[in-house]
Each structure stands twice: as structure tokens, then as C-alpha cells.
């Protein structure tokens with residue numbers, strides 16, 4: 577008989593709602609609680625928050641209530657993170673699966689790593705950050721592909737994403753500062769962009785350690801472009817002259833030579849800069865080596881259904897992000913105490929699986 581795990585959902589945004597729904601449906605998981613940020617959702621039934629029948633579990637805005645709740649794991653998916661909060665959850669004996677951060681412990685600043693590790697030790701718990709990217713595309717997929725390699729010379733991950741239909745205005749405009757003057761979206765000016773950059777760097781360090789790339793430095797270069805005209809997008813109005821394109825190139829160097837690279841090409845409003853490369857939408861992972869390998873990865877609402885809307889297609893990535901996390905919960909709850917990386921949890925597979 578497989579073990580069952582009691583899980584608390586933390587935040588019910590685009591990703592959190594899908595995670596909540598999956599926790600309710602997953603045969604090995606039982607919903608133990610729901611934390612919400614907004615007052616308006618406080619007290620509402622979890623089922624109502626994710627489009628399912630009533631569950632009898634009601635949302636709270638109180639950290640103390642979550643800490644006091646008997647649960648094996650928290651699925652932590654807020655827009656803004658708080659490391660002290662995560663450490664309190666870990667100390668209270670709850671494992672934490674999360675989508676915003678903590679992707680690779682070895683790459684965290686020393687003080688943060690020690691703080692999280694000691695919370696894990698105190699609570700006898702573990703924590704793992706994952707999602708579609710960062711997570712699956714930048715860590716799980718390259719590692720799986722590398723199983724076909726004799727030797728590797730170079731590894732490159734390209735992400736091409738159009739944010740026009742992304743339904744998280746806060747992340748698009750407030751966090752990433754699309755729709756702001758370029759000087760406000762610059763890495764030096766935007767703490768969230770720096771936080772985000774560190775997460776992608778964590779993936780490079782993780783791959784380097786796992787594959788022996790010997791990366792001794794990771795650099796990041798940012799290229800910002802502005803909208804030539806005003807445009808209505810899913811998250812609001814993108815004004816002419818404000819940021820509509822952000823390119824980030826992370827390079828993992830070994831003695832000055834790039835060995836692992838991530839190139840993220842993000843646009844809003846349909847304006848594509850002439851001077852950028854033009855990969856296919858989605859993610860492309862290329863390994864140059866013996867042999868050379870390439871895969872192009874997409875997550876869509878359907879490959880068969882013609883009437884799937886663009887919003888549904890965009891939302892598919894939120895579902896995939898939530899599911900990579902939810903499907904990791906049983907392995908995480910059984911994992912050794914501490915900050916766990918993707919390759920330490922074994923292959924993650926669908927817990928609900930085929931529709932019945």
C-alpha cells in the first residue's frame with residue numbers, strides 16, 4: 577500500500593490553483609489546509625477556489641494556523657517569497673515543495689543555505705524547488721538527455737516565450753517590470769529581476785556539478801527593448817516606449833570558456849526585436865558532444881483539439897509547473913533531510929495519471 581501524505585496549499589494564484597486541484601484529485605495526497613494572501617479568499621472552501629466541489633477545508637491567511645496544522649508537506653507557491661516563512665514551515669515538521677525558488681542548495685549564498693539547512697535539520701524535513709522552467713527544462717530534461725552522452729562539450733537551453741497572454745499582471749508588470757521605463761527594469765534597479773537571475777544561475781551550477789562541467793563563474797547579460805506603440809495585453813496596457821522585450825543570457829564559464837548557457841527571449845505585446853535570434857516558441861535543449869542531442873519541448877492545452885484558446889495554451893505551463901511540484905511530493909516526503917536537487921528525487925511521474 578503506498579503511503580498517503582497530508583498537504584497544505586500555500587497561495588492560490590495561476591499555479592497554486594492548479595496545484596490545489598491536483599492535491600484534491602491525487603490518490604496519494606490529502607488536502608490538510610490552504611493559505612491565501614488575499615482577504616477576499618479567507619474562509620472560502622478550497623474546492624470553490626479551484627473549481628471543484630466543496631472539500632470542507634477552508635482557506636486561512638494565518639501562518640500560525642498553518643504551522644499548527646498536522647501535515648507532511650506544504651506546496652509553497654506565492655508571488656513573493658519569504659525565506660523566514662519557509663524556514664518556519666520546515667522547522668514545524670512540514671516538507672516544502674516550491675515553485676519560486678530554492679532550486680539548488682549548493683548554489684545558495686552561504687548564510688541562506690545554512691539557515692535553510694538548519695531549519696530542515698530541526699524539523700527533520702526537506703525542501704525542493706521545481707516547476708517547468710526553472711525546474712524541468714533546465715534541470716530534469718538536460719540530465720535525462722545526458723544519459724545518452726559519452727562526452728559533452730557544450731549545453732545550451734533556449735526559452736522563447738511571449739508573455740502577451742500570461743494572466744499574472746503582478747508578475748508581468750510589478751515583478752518583471754514589463755511596461756516600465758527601461759531604467760526601472762534594468763537588473764541593477766529591479767531586485768526581483770536579480771532574484772530571478774539567481775534562480776537561473778542555480779540551474780547552471782546544478783548541471784555543472786551533476787555533469788562535471790567545472791563551471792567557476794556564471795555571468796548574466798540583459799538586453800531590454802521598448803514597445804514601438806501602445807498595445808492591450810492580457811495583463812493590462814503596455815504603453816509605447818516602455819519595456820516590451822527582455823533577453824537574459826546566462827553563461828556558465830570554465831576558465832573563461834562558456835560550457836553551459838541559458839538564453840531567455842521574453843517579449844510582451846508581439847514586438848520581436850530584429851537583432852535577437854529566432855528560435856521556435858517553447859524550449860530547446862541542445863547538447864553538443866559525442867553524440868550531439870537536441871530536443872524541442874512544448875507544453876500546450878492540446879495537440880489535437882482545434883478549439884483550444886490561446887489563454888488555455890498559455891495556462892498549460894502553469895498546470896505543468898504545478899504538476900511537476902505536486903508529483904514530486906511523495907518522493908520529497910521520503911527524501912533525506914535538507915535542500916534536495918532534482919536528481920536526488922528520482923524520476924518524477926504522474927501521480928493521477930490517465931483519466932478514468
Ligand SMILES: NC(=O)c1ccc[n+]([C@@H]2O[C@H](COP(=O)([O-])OP(=O)(O)OC[C@H]3O[C@@H](n4cnc5c(N)ncnc54)[C@H](OP(=O)(O)O)[C@@H]3O)[C@@H](O)[C@H]2O)c1
Pocket residue numbers: 586587588589590591592611612613614617653654655656657675676706707708709710711744745746747894897
Ligand atoms: N518554476 C517555474 O517554472 C515557475 C513557473 C511559473 C511561476 N513560477 C513561480 O510560482 C509562483 C506562483 O506563480 P503564479 O503565476 O501562480 O503567480 P500569481 O498568479 O501572480 O500569484 C500567486 C499568488 O500569490 C499570492 N500573493 C499575492 N500577493 C502576494 C504577496 N505580496 N506576498 C505573498 N503572496 C502574495 C496570491 O495568493 P492568493 O490568490 O491565494 O491570495 C496570488 O494569487 C511565483 O513565485 C512564480 O514566480 C515558477
